[in-house]
Amino acid sequence: MATISMTVNGKQVSGEAQGNTLLVEFLREELKMTGTHVGCDTSQCGACVVHVNGESVKSCTTFVSALDGAEVTTIEGMANDDGTLGVIQQAFQDEHGLQCGFCTPGMVMTIADMLNNNPQPTEAEIREGLKGNICRCTGYHNIVKAAQSAAATLSGAKQAAE
Amino acid sequence: MYNFEFNRPTDLSAAVDALRGDGAQALGGGQTLIPVLKQRLAAPTTLVDLTGIESLKGIRRMGDMLVIGGGTTHGAVAASGDVAAAIPGLVELASKIGDPQVRNRGTIGGSLANNDPAACYPAAALALGATIETNQRKIEADDFFQGLYATSLEEGEVITAVHFPIPTASTYQKFEQPASRFSLTSIFLAKMSDGSVRVGVTGAGADGVFRHEGLEQALGSNFSASAVDGVSVAAEGMSNDLHGTPEYRANLVKVMTKRAVEALS
Amino acid sequence: MAKDNVMGSSSKRREDVRFLKGRGRYTDDMNRPGQTYAYILRSWSAHATLNSVDTAAASEAEGVIRVFTGKDIEEAGLGGVPCGWEITDKNGDPMKEPAHPILATGKVRHVGDPIAVVVAETYQQARDAAEMIDIDMTDLPAVVDMRTAETLGTGVHDEAPDNLCYDWELGDAAATDAAFASAAHVTTLEFINNRLVANPMEPRCAIGDYDQDADHYTLYTTSQNPHVIRLLMGAFVLSIPEHKLRVYAPDVGGGFGTKIFHYAEEAFVTWASAQIKRPVKWTSDRSEAFISDAHGRDHVTKAELALDAEGKFLALRADTRANMGAYLSTFAPCVPTWLHGTLLAGQYATPAVHCRVRAMFTNTVPVDAYRGAGRPEATYLLERIINKAAQELGMDQAELRRKNFIRSFPYDTPVALQYDTGDYDATLDAVLKMADYDGFAARKAESASRGKLRGIGLSCYIEACGIAPSSLVGALGARAGLYEAATIRVNPTGSVTVMTGSHSHGQGHETTFAQVVSDALGIPEDQIEIVHGDTDKIPFGMGTYGSRSLAVGGSAIVKAVDKVVAKGKKIAAHLLEAAESDIVFEDGQYKVAGTDKAKAFAEVSLAAYVPHNYPIEEIEPGLEETAFYDPKNFTYPAGSYLCEVEVDPQTGKVEIVALSASDDFGNVVNPMIVEGQVHGGLAQGLGQAMLENAAYDEHGQLVAGSYMDYAMPLAVDLPSFNVETAEGTPCTHNPLGVKGCGEAGAIGSPPALVNAVVNALQDHGIDHIDMPLSPLRVWTAIQNASVKQAAE
Known part of the structure; x- marks a missing residue:
């Protein structure tokens, strides 16, 4: 286990990850942010898409260990500050x-x-x-x-x- | 997937050291390897992530060559003005790989090292006569691809850059497999500065990517769609699956080659 | 006040906000304290004798709590997965109904058949340990092809050595034979209706949570019908009395039929939780879904159409083999029979129809209802053979249909249905205009100038949905009623909570049902809350499938609202010191007719809960009513679809240039949602026609077992659709006058696309290509036709 720190939706977060922990697992299980979904296991369905450093990526096909220090935006970060829809x-x-x-x-x-x-x-x-x-x-x-x-x-x- | 140690070096020598370990495997953008790991079809003890190595990234023009770092993403190639100016066919190719997310992570080095028989880049590397540079040596594309998922890379060898001779014209004509959207049969066609024509075929061959000499010769002497008609493309040696018989793939080789010729005419 | 035009307005969906902010609550988003994880080891062989399952090493592995096998299930005396529909075959015998064990014992019968389950502290530990289970199997010949299954000499089940589940027929065989004997023309078509995988984007998930102190079970599951699961699992599998069992299906990420059924995994996690006294969670991944979710379609059919010299249909004959797969899934037996044979009249006044269906067991994943369920197969049969007849007779495809439309209602078909209402000319006229049918020749010529072959294909579908009178379906073999239930709870200050037995997994019930109640009670939609999915909260309901939610569930809501209003009138009469018969309820007010005396809805509800001045001798306090609505008939949505394609003859690739749809859904509550349902159905139907194919090899291996080989429709494969909902003929027998809309697109579009491609290729002498019309298949058909033409 290693501790991974990153910025998610503008907030500094950290959590524990194994070598094989995927970004989507880290988001859903470690950070309890369940808005990002898993719909396939062949990297095709895109239910898991988030932004890493401003680019869209499939969080089911990205190891979280490669993202120490990264800026991540998820669906939970897409609403306006007052909670209304973006x-x-x-x-x-x-x-x-x-x-x-x-x-x-x-x-x-x-x-x-x-x-x-x-x-x-x-x-x-x-x-x-x-x-x-x-x-x-x-x-x-x-x-x-x-x-x-x-x-x-x-x-x-x-x-x-x- | 099985667990492993995750190693993220920031320079090449550290990566090469790490790859000397037992059961170590290099990880590019991971867009092919990670699905394989999920199916538990591979069990590395250490994954050496190459994406933190800045020296592997980048695109530069060196005389009559275009050099693309092994860690350069498909998205970066697709968006590159330098590539568009030198080898427009490579922009076409990179922008048709997978989907935007795959292009944001997947790398040219990873694609070539994996040598998936339906991947796009091997067709360009072969057709352009690229030289694949590793941390140890330079390998000609004609020697690099060794059949399905097989290359001449040795253990611990990392693709650092790909040197593409700049052709006078190039295009990539992709015909997609309806489900995976990989190549069912695609053609990279290049007109070289010496007047020769080179045709790289991916997706079709039972042994993976190949050049079609008959098409190259016919087009070298008469660069026209009608020249393609006169060439016999054998079904033998083509792969067979749910989405394409050998006969169908052989037909697509000709059809897509003709479209490539028309695109350049 | 409610909006004046709340019915028929495209209210934005209230459920969207949570989904768009990533705050939907799907089953896999939930975790229970102390939760464990189940990994299911499934058969990799299609058909094999299971000699031994050695779990010793796995049981000792790190993090493993228990490993379960079929022997444990047997010893616990659990029932098998039940089937909810019994078909009686043409000799009067019941169908063969072999046991469907939770975990395999003795034999495995399809790739994916569950053999053992590891329950561990983490998913990874469970999966690691599963690799240590030692299984000894002896392969048996696999039964894959339905056409040879009867004579193969290998039975999937001992009870059915010829692999025949039933041999069923419907219609008048003698009258049909007589009509064929007198026909001027007979068209014959043999085809395969391809097997599909439903593929809701949310994979199935189930969490069993046993509360030892209360001796109470909760199952969280991805279901379209939680009460059906509670009944089937509680009564037939686990013998848990219903008051001790709660089934909760929260937000569900699409169903399309495949989440109707009671699955072994649901029973397993519920039971296992009680064994280990901890919650047990199972989440399918996509690969597992391909070999464990019930599949759809998979018919092999020979159809014949008899016509007179003028093109009038005289009779239709259909002989179908329908794949049941290895076990009977919950509603599987009724799909190719009562949901298929009964639809073979279509929109046409064909006097005689006969249909024979043989249901076959094979070593494949069970097949059950998938969006449309039987009706797409019937529509495909009819709409393809009609086009083939038009092609043979040199008639226009629209004119041949128009010659044969039913125009008098109610209409009794020769296959047991009574259509209450319809106007098939209206939707055909509309779609021909929408699609500029008359301008097709010019567009075809333009395509030809670019080397492309353009085709146009029509399909006029009808479906029977909103299933159906319980007494009727009971007589046809259903082991359940098919009513729907709703409770209207008027809160003291006049807001309303609606508990519905329908289940929303994309259909937008929270919005549509609120519109229905808002319109009926004259209160704003934001004063209405819709509750569904939790058996502890809702009345016993039958759930959502077969395009039934508004027609049946919505009608139950209307009936409950009527009861509320009736009671409210009594209260208002008391408060207004008027006769009950003088009270009218309109615009959210109880009024004394002919006066300006009135009480608002909220005033009356407050009086019901604060009954100080109240007719307490006459009625009880409170304002909460429940209604169960049992429909009198199916509803019969119908419409016409036109598909226009361009075929690249060199590659065989089909491009859908346009898809126009005109549907008659009767009255429409929310046009935006209805059109969205049509869009989705169209995509699935066009997917079946052009892309999707759950292909098995001869060994029973699912070749298309992931999205790498099973082609899902993507945005690039489809055009923007041209969809119009016709003025419509309101359903005559439900209070809303509505018909179902959920399945129409998937029913009507496959033959439209195939007809269009065949139309494009007719000059090549091609009169049929089996779905999916992949580039390979279309190119191969062109090659074969060229060879044939050259030989002639």
């Missing part, structure tokens, strides 16, 4: 981009990273960008709409600020 989360509710909610945290985290890199993606780019996330409920139709809606809101806010 822009992408709100877009998911507005566009009915979720049903059972299980894949949703990973979808939100992937889209957040996508829009950081490409603020105004086309529908094809959104669909391509969701290649590492499986949803069994929505047929992706409203997830795509949520991404488009969030992109419009974020770029509108950016323009307003400029």
Whole structure:
């Protein structure tokens, strides 16, 4: 066992990990943050996507021992400070981009990273960008709409600020 | 997965030392190895994580070569202006590997060292005639790939960089396996500065990645889609699974090669 | 005040907030004090004699608490996993119903059959120890192919040496034969309806927690119907009286049918917890889910359609073999029979239909209901053979259907159903317009200019959902009633808590049901709380499957609301010093008709709990009512789907260019949620048609046992859908006038896609390709057709 320290959603945290402890296990079992989910064991479903140092990664395919000192953002860190839904989360509710909610945290985290890199993606780019996330409920139709809606809101806010 | 000791060196010599230990195994981005470990198909006693070694990362142009550090992620290659300017086919290839998350972690060195028969990078390394540099030596791509998941890397040998000769034109045409989204059969096509044409095929061969000499010769003398029609691509030696018969894969070799030619025409 | 238009408005989902903030509470998110972990060692052989299971070394391993085998289960006298539906075969004999042990003894019958369970302090310790279990098995020939299973000479079960579970028929065979004899044209189609894995994104999980002091059991589980699990497990497996057993299904991450069934793992963790006096948790990983969750579909069928010279359907004949897998899962026997044969009239006035179904045991994972359950198989059969007939006769696919639509309701089909209402022309007209059917030729030409083959495929589905009158399903073999229950608890200040027997695992009940209650009681939605999933809190309910929640569960809510209002009228009459018959309830007010005297809903509820001025001689205090609603009939949603594809003839790859859907769901409470249900169903149906295939090899190994080989639909595989809900024909027999919408997309879309691809390839002489229409299959079909054409 080794002690791993990192910043999760802006807070300094530390916990115990074995060599084989995955980031998702550390989040769920050590830090008791269960918003990040595990839906497969072949690194394909993306229910576990979080951000590490500003990039989306699959937390089920990342050893926590490699992340001592890293900055991690999870779904629990995506709401506004006052507890209201963040822009992408709100877009998911507005566009009915979720049903059972299980894949949703990973979808939100992937889209957040996508829009950081490409603020105004086309529908094809959104669909391509969701290649590492499986949803069994929505047929992706409203997830795509949520991404488009969030992109419009974020770029509108950016323009307003400029 | 079985437990192991996790070793995260920050310089190459420490990594090489650690890899001399019994049961030690190198870990790149882990996007292939970690799923294997989850299935308990491997049981290293120590994993030596190479991602903390800054000297393994980076992309630089050196004369008529493009040199990509072994620890460079697919995402970094896909986003690189230097790569786009020198070898656009590599940008196409890197941006089609897996998904954004895999590209953010997976590395070129890890991909080549693993030599998955459906991986993308081996096709480019072969087609471009890359040189794979390790902590011990330089290996020509034609000598590097040794069949399914097998390479000429020795124990404790780490890919430090891949040297790609800069071709006059290049493209990667990927046809995905419908489930894994790895290559079912994909083609890396390069026109070299000496006028030769090289065709790397991944996903199709029962022994892994290969160059197709018949296509290379035909396209070398007549760079056109119709030249591909005249080449016989044998089903023999192609792999067979739920998603593709040898005949189907042989067909895809020709179809994707033609599309590669059209993309460059 | 409630919104004026609360019914029919797209209220945003209230459950979304917790899911979007990562605060959903799924079973695996829960941990009990002192919890242990179970790892299940499963058979790697499809069919083998189990000679011995040596657990000595594993039992001594670090962290191991106990290792259990089938012998322990046998010695404890536990029952097997029960089947909830008995089919009587055509000779009047009951189906073969072999035992389904919690852990295998004597034999293993499919890859994934559980052999032993290690319970340890950590998951890793349990899994490590499982590798020390020494198992001696002798392989037997595997029964995999249904077509040869009867004559193979190897029985999955001793009770069924020919592997036949039942041989069932429905419809008038003689009338059907006579119609075929007089037919001008007969179209024949032989096909496979591919086996699927449901793949809800949340893998199954179960925690058994025995409280020794109270002698009380709790099972936390990923279920669509906690009361059904309590009944089956308590009464038939563990012999635990129901008052000593609580089953709680919290947030559940998708079900699609595969979380209806009672599984061995649920019974195991509940029982084992009492053995070791500590909670026991089991969480499936995805690989394990592939070999332990019940699969879906898997039919091999020969169908024949008889037509007269004008294209009128005279008769339909279907002969199907349906795979049961190695054991009978909870509702498996009814899926290919009463949920399949009964749907073979479709939207058409075919006078005679006959259907034969042979259910086969094989050495594969059990097969049971998966989104649509029998109805997708029936729709695929009909909608494919109709297109093949149109192709053979050179008729337009829409016109051939229109010639045969049922237009008079109620309509008694020749396969035992009575359709209450419908308007099939309306949805067909709508979809042809939405998809610009008339402009197809120009689009086809444009595709051709790019070397692509464009095709368009129609599918007109009907389904029977909201299952169904208990007396009817009882006569058909169901071992349970199929009503639904609801309790309306009006709190003293007028807010309302609704306890429903339905279970939401993505359907948005917390929102839709609140809309229903808000509309009925005239109070705002935020004054209404929906409680579900916990047998300690809700009335005995049958859960969610078969698109039944609003039609049956919602109707139970309406009935309970009616009782609340009726009692409220008595209280209001007293308070207003008026006759009860003069009280009307509207807009959340009890009013004396024809006057301005009124009492608000909250005033009346307060009076019920503070009964100072109250008709106490006449009625009890309090305002809480429960209703059980048993439907009078199924509901019959129907619609038309058009799929347009482009086929790349060089690679065989199919691109879905457009999918248009027009559905008649009767009245709609929340259009946003209904459309979302259609989207999801479409994706699963198109997944079946183009991508998904739970393929076994001849040894009974599941070749597509992970997402590396089982192709799940991704965003890149699908277009944005063009979905419209028709004005609709309200259901005539439930109080909301609603029909089910959950399965429609999965039922209607597979034949639409296959029809489109075949339409694209018809010039090659292709008239059928079995699903999934993978690049390999489409390319191979084109090659074979070219060879055939060259030979001709």
